[in-house]
Amino acid sequence: MKLYDYQLAPNPRRVRIFLAEKGITVPTVQVDLRGGEQFTPEFRSINPECTVPVLEFDDGRRIAEVIAICLYFELAHPEPALMGVNAQDRAIVADWHHRIERQAFWAVADAFRNSAPGLVGRALPGPDDYEQIPALAERGRARIARFFEMLDGRLAGRQFVASDRYTIADIMALVTVNFAARINLAVPEGCSHLRRWHETVSARPSAAA
């Protein structure tokens, strides 16, 4: 088994934090995204989508969606449970995980990739070139502001995002908040619940992953 990773990218960080919480070590290969290594023939033969993370199983099969990679490790190493503990709890954790990814993580990516000078003509990851859409960057920033408010409301009186324990939904939210900070979208002062939660989850050893 082998994990293709890039230390500076937010998407593979989701997997790294998940593994750190599980206490699992997987042989890892760094793919230098800034240097364009994802576009080499060698890496295209590993993942034609030119993205990391990629998890390669011992039989050679590979998966590249963060949610799928985390699911594999949850099933293979159930403790500590990071995706819920019974049918309803697991569904609620999946609900928050997926909602934050869809509403917020991809919105930060929209804001970043459609405005960064280094990504002109590369508004989407993957093998195809798409022009930046400035209006989409702007919309991404507006959505993140809304997301901070929503998540702050959710965290009022709660220790964690989805369940009464730390889960993959907290990982998703943490990586999203930190990704937003990289494009100068900080959690507003008034979002005291979100700020308190962010301080708590950032203090876990896994946050260094």
Next chain:
Amino acid sequence: MKLYDYQLAPNPRRVRIFLAEKGITVPTVQVDLRGGEQFTPEFRSINPECTVPVLEFDDGRRIAEVIAICLYFELAHPEPALMGVNAQDRAIVADWHHRIERQAFWAVADAFRNSAPGLVGRALPGPDDYEQIPALAERGRARIARFFEMLDGRLAGRQFVASDRYTIADIMALVTVNFAARINLAVPEGCSHLRRWHETVSARPSAAA
């Protein structure tokens, strides 16, 4: 338990097909999205995101992400398995399911919502108004053309998208292909594997859901 649904919308259709394959019947409430029922105070108190589907548990808690709703029914009613049968198989099914949603289903939604005359000022579902971005509609159409090619390649010599049996990844792909057809993006004649697969899965009784 109660499912909020709208018969004409593609996202709740994913849940309906999933339930039909399982042979599960859930009490259902139709929410008239075309009539704007999702914006009434009554429905906002059920789902502030103003979307369907919504699954309401008997304890009053609710989830609104399709993946989470399907996961609940998979765990509560394991047979027939629609999300894979062991750790690796389940991860591979999740990989395809999530990839098709992200790369294709949301791309069709981009193409549709950013161009439909009836959705001016409503480019995203949810409580907030966002202006249409014509360039995003165009990008969505380009991405779908790429997706058809990719999925056609995947289906060469395969009966189903992700596994050796029908899974939630086939449901995701079916709903996406049919959603694309509604905005005149038909599977090209040359995509013979995809066309053969589409004919097969469309013939299942669940496709009428």
